[in-house]
Amino acid sequence: MPDAPAHEFSTCDSVFFGWTVVSKGDAKGSARAVADKPLVKNLKRHYDFDPNDKYDDEQRYKQYSVRFEVENPGDGFGIAANGFGIAEHGRGKEFYYSNNTQTPSIPAVKDVSYDLGMFLQGEAYKGGFKVYLEDKDGNINSNVLTFTGIPDDWKKYEGTLKALNSADSRLCIVADAPGVFYLDFVTLLPEASQLWNNGKSGPFRKDLMQALADLNPTFMRFPGGCASEGPNYFGQVFWKNSIGSPEERIGFRNHWGYWTSQYVGFYEYLLMAEALGATPLPVLNNGVTCQFAGHQYVAPLDTDEDRARFNSIFVQDALDLIEFCNGPVDSKWGALRAEMGHPEPFNLKYLGIGNENRGDAFWERFDIMYNAVKEKHPEIVVVSTSGAADAGREFDANMKEIDSKYANTIVDEHYYKNNDWFYSHRDRYNSDKVRGAEGLTYDRNRPTRVFVGEFANSMANNDYASAMAEAAYWTGLERNSDMVVMAAYAPLFCKKGYNKWNSNLIWFDNRGMWRSCNYYYQKLFSEAGDRAFFMSDAMKGSAPDTTIYTSPTIDTTTGEIFIKFVNSEAVDKRITVNAGSGTRYEAEMEFISSHDTSIKNQKEQNYYSSHPEYNKDPMDNVPPGLKERPGMREMAWRFAKRVSYNEAVVPHTVDLGTVKGKFEFTMPENSVGILRLKPVK
Numbered sequence: 001m002p003d004a005p006a007h008e009f010s011t012c013d014s015v016f017f018g019w020t021v022v023s024k025g026d027a028k029g030s031a032r033a034v035a036d037k038p039l040v041k042n043l044k045r046h047y048d049f050d051p052n053d054k055y056d057d058e059q060r061y062k063q064y065s066v067r068f069e070v071e072n073p074g075d076g077f078g079i080a081a082n083g084f085g086i087a088e089h090g091r092g093k094e095f096y097y098s099n100n101t102q103t104p105s106i107p108a109v110k111d112v113s114y115d116l117g118m119f120l121q122g123e124a125y126k127g128g129f130k131v132y133l134e135d136k137d138g139n140i141n142s143n144v145l146t147f148t149g150i151p152d153d154w155k156k157y158e159g160t161l162k163a164l165n166s167a168d169s170r171l172c173i174v175a176d177a178p179g180v181f182y183l184d185f186v187t188l189l190p191e192a193s194q195l196w197n198n199g200k201s202g203p204f205r206k207d208l209m210q211a212l213a214d215l216n217p218t219f220m221r222f223p224g225g226c227a228s229e230g231p232n233y234f235g236q237v238f239w240k241n242s243i244g245s246p247e248e249r250i251g252f253r254n255h256w257g258y259w260t261s262q263y264v265g266f267y268e269y270l271l272m273a274e275a276l277g278a279t280p281l282p283v284l285n286n287g288v289t290c291q292f293a294g295h296q297y298v299a300p301l302d303t304d305e306d307r308a309r310f311n312s313i314f315v316q317d318a319l320d321l322i323e324f325c326n327g328p329v330d331s332k333w334g335a336l337r338a339e340m341g342h343p344e345p346f347n348l349k350y351l352g353i354g355n356e357n358r359g360d361a362f363w364e365r366f367d368i369m370y371n372a373v374k375e376k377h378p379e380i381v382v383v384s385t386s387g388a389a390d391a392g393r394e395f396d397a398n399m400k401e402i403d404s405k406y407a408n409t410i411v412d413e414h415y416y417k418n419n420d421w422f423y424s425h426r427d428r429y430n431s432d433k434v435r436g437a438e439g440l441t442y443d444r445n446r447p448t449r450v451f452v453g454e455f456a457n458s459m460a461n462n463d464y465a466s467a468m469a470e471a472a473y474w475t476g477l478e479r480n481s482d483m484v485v486m487a488a489y490a491p492l493f494c495k496k497g498y499n500k501w502n503s504n505l506i507w508f509d510n511r512g513m514w515r516s517c518n519y520y521y522q523k524l525f526s527e528a529g530d531r532a533f534f535m536s537d538a539m540k541g542s543a544p545d546t547t548i549y550t551s552p553t554i555d556t557t558t559g560e561i562f563i564k565f566v567n568s569e570a571v572d573k574r575i576t577v578n579a580g581s582g583t584r585y586e587a588e589m590e591f592i593s594s595h596d597t598s599i600k601n602q603k604e605q606n607y608y609s610s611h612p613e614y615n616k617d618p619m620d621n622v623p624p625g626l627k628e629r630p631g632m633r634e635m636a637w638r639f640a641k642r643v644s645y646n647e648a649v650v651p652h653t654v655d656l657g658t659v660k661g662k663f664e665f666t667m668p669e670n671s672v673g674i675l676r677l678k679p680v681k
Contacts, residue, residue: 016066017259020080020102022174027074031066038063039119039154039184040248046240047313059234060250065121065184068175076130076174081106081186083170085510085610086497104136104170105610107510108163112194114142116159117187118173119247122150127177133161133169141169150181161188168510168610185247187263201275202268207513208493211506213276215519216526219486220273221281221352221453222266226255228283228355229290233297236285238313239266239321243340255290256500267337270325270346281383281486282321283352286369287314288362291388298361314365315372322348322377352383356414358394363401370406382409383451390415390428399436408447410485416458416503419469423568426476426549429483442483450483454490456503456518464649464670465597466503467517471672472566474525475551481532489522496608507601509608512645514601520592520651521672525564529555535563538575548573548667561585561677567667570595577675578662584680587656589665591673592649601647614643 013032021031070077085105128148133141145159192199196209230236241250242265249262273280287299300306320333325348327334387394429442460466477484494504507514535552537544547569553562618640
């Protein structure tokens, strides 16, 4: 986006993040981004943005295509999409735009088909195009699609490419004649068999979504964290720009420094939540951008015109989203939902306003949106925010606002702490604990409830020790589940090499994933029944064993009991359980454990499939004189650096047989687990 504000996007109109201009043979030509050939005529403008802001609002609606001027086609002149895979992890500014990879990294899999879509427009162009996959050595890695008869207006071209080999590749689009043409909106999706639920629930990767489904989520918060606020005026998220046909959606650079096309928008998030059986929890911006970016934009309310604009953008956005989710098919936004393929309502119950925000400017705008939502939709539960810390001046000020005006909200609390904090704050939500500076407690007689929207040990890089500490804390959340109604580890997914954060539940690369140690305690603890109950401490002689943490729950329909436990000591513990009744149970224990508490399932930051160290021919390291020796290639591959998706810490199951009354079992050292007691009929 060459016309965007300084430091926001590309520095010139001939650099394309993730793409490489292709000149094969003696081909010669030029390629640059232009905004005078819009793909979508009369692009919908849902918002009347602030005309006096320092950013040009017209920039939001510019549609850039690539203009090619081919002087000599040679063996092909065009462009190649490299994919998203080569990005060394680091902390310096040089890593910020890490998605500008120039190395092929589309994870082609042999015999898998990929569905192509692209728009072309000629300028009296008489030639044709070839489209194919190509590996890093320049070898064609698919069938070749040929397109001819390019009109002087935009036309969509589609086809299917089948990979010949499992090799990192790039998508080449090359012309075979001199002339001028334009290219826009290229998509390449794996066949349905490679997508979750065969693509019926959206264009999502099968393995990642299955890992998420295995957590049995009951709600899903999106678009997530600081992305909800945006780093500045230009980077704010507006949900109406993320729905409708994909080519009409308006992308933006998000808080974490990478481009978001909104190909996956609010509608796809709602589909995802529905398919997971999870309640959607969208979070909307209220005109105050991220505090960590310095609140670079605060929507003005100084004049009648300012207030009218605020209502037409931010307030109306909330009301219209509720109608889009829940409205009848004869309403404006309910009709659009039906037109997109979902006539049934999404049954929205919760709506978040703001994320980790603070200060008078935020609460003034929160108040306007809150009152508008509650007046028209009293059934919607609004989620407020306590800010970005577990305590302190900001937390106290936010809780004072909530207690005085918004007591019927659910408060979204965020904190990233170390292991000692998690072990020592298990009782944070006990009814006698004071929160804020006003002397109020987590009082069950008041309507305010808590959503722990983001928590993790952000300093330990998902080592096993952090999983034990977080699990111990989780038992406290569950024991206080009459106050804490929802909780979520954060962040959820992280692409290796692109991470700006060291704690992530699921790490992945182009070809596989690693479920962190923290993932597995979340998975084990996702079985909960429907009611918590009291259980005495595990005793060590005459005193409680302070290294053991438990949370018991029961399914009141079936009578099945679930006892979550953490043994945070490097010693096996023989535990006696007194069930206190004559009921016979089938007992089973599932647990994770590791003597080495520094172990990490995801291994190192730069260990992933497309990294240069793990994506090169091992024969490159063999001296020339040895390369021709018999069996040398087989030997080189035997000792080559390879990426393994094996996880060091995974659950194990022990069948304890039938038990009754008092029985014993062993908690392994450094273990997190669940004891299931199923009544025998």
